[in-house]
Amino acid sequence: MTGPVETGGRDMRDETRLVRWGERALRGLAVANIALGVAALLFILGTFLFQQPFAAHLMRKYGAAAPVMTMIWEVRLLGLLSASVVWPIDRCLRPLADLAASVRLGQPFDPANAGRVTTIGWALLAIQCLDVASGVLTMMVARTGADVVGWQPSLAGWISVPVAFVLARVFAAGARLDADLEGTV
Amino acid sequence: MPVRVHLDDLLHRRRLSLTELSERVGITLANLSILKTGKAKAIRFSTLDAICRVLDCQPGEILTWVEGDPDEEGEA
Structure with missing residues (x-):
């Protein structure tokens, strides 16, 4: 098995550096992802602690007839979905960073990599399922008359799931x- | 492995060291060591060709098959 430094010149070293930066970026994103999850949980907690001012704000914005408590519960559910997507995203980012590390070390066909890509495949499937759930919830929130960001199913996201499983077989x-x-000599 | 490697005997007969063979066939000393000690799992035809060319021998003089356990390691 040959290492990256042995097999190439400057191009190879540049690629190795690029992979190292990619690996660091992925590990950084994994930390940021957990921070976002914590922020989502804090937001849900905030909707309980500051329910009265939150309800008053919604009433001022949408009128006294608006189903304020329904809106608040739906917002909490959206927060919960945001927090729950942290785990599958983490299961994408960390194995991807480990994969990048194995590539950097000149061992892209490390037997563990097939398992890593399979994990990524399942995580992508979980993300897509949570995305559909958030879409349903967004439609429910929109039905109450609240302002929501539009939702569309992600075709690329669904395609990435079988791609990951096929790549796992390739690995x-x-x-x-x-x-x-x-x-072999 | 029931396939035995007789590289040591051939080198001795040709008065050649493994390092000299390595230089003449263009195969690393580490790889030739793996072959000599019977730890190789496979051998390329190109490797066999290069060794036979330098040692002026037939593949059958380098490798022989003997009855034995396929998992057993070691040279002849």
Whole structure:
């Protein structure tokens, strides 16, 4: 097995540096993702602690006839969905960072990588399911007359799920071939 | 492995060291060591060709098959 420094010149070193930066960016995003999850949970807690002023604000904005408590509960559910998507996003970012690390070390067909990509595939599927749930909830919120950001199903997101599972098979096959090559003279 | 490697005997007969063979066939010393000690899992035809060319021998003089456990390691 050859390392990145042995196999190439400047281009290879540049690529290695790029992969290292990508890996760092992914680890940074993973931390930011958890921070966003904590922020979403704090927001939900805030809607309980400051329910009265929140309800008063909604009444001023949408009128006394608006179903304020329904709106508040739907906002809490949206917050909960935002917090729950943190876990699958984390299961995408961390294995991807580990994958980048193995590429940087010159071992892209590390047997663990097939498992990492499978994890990413399941996480992407979970993200898509939560996205659909948030879409349904957004429509429910819109029905109460509240201002909401529009929602559309993500075709690219759904396509990425089978792509990840196919890539996992590719990595598994690559790992088998790599094992066969090891010890070949 | 029931396939035995006789590289050591051939080198001895040709009065060659593994390092010299490595330089002449263009295969790393580490890889030739793996082959010599019977730890190789496979050998390329190109490697066999290069060794046979330098040692002036047939593949059958380098490799022989003996009855034994396929998981067993070691050289002849």
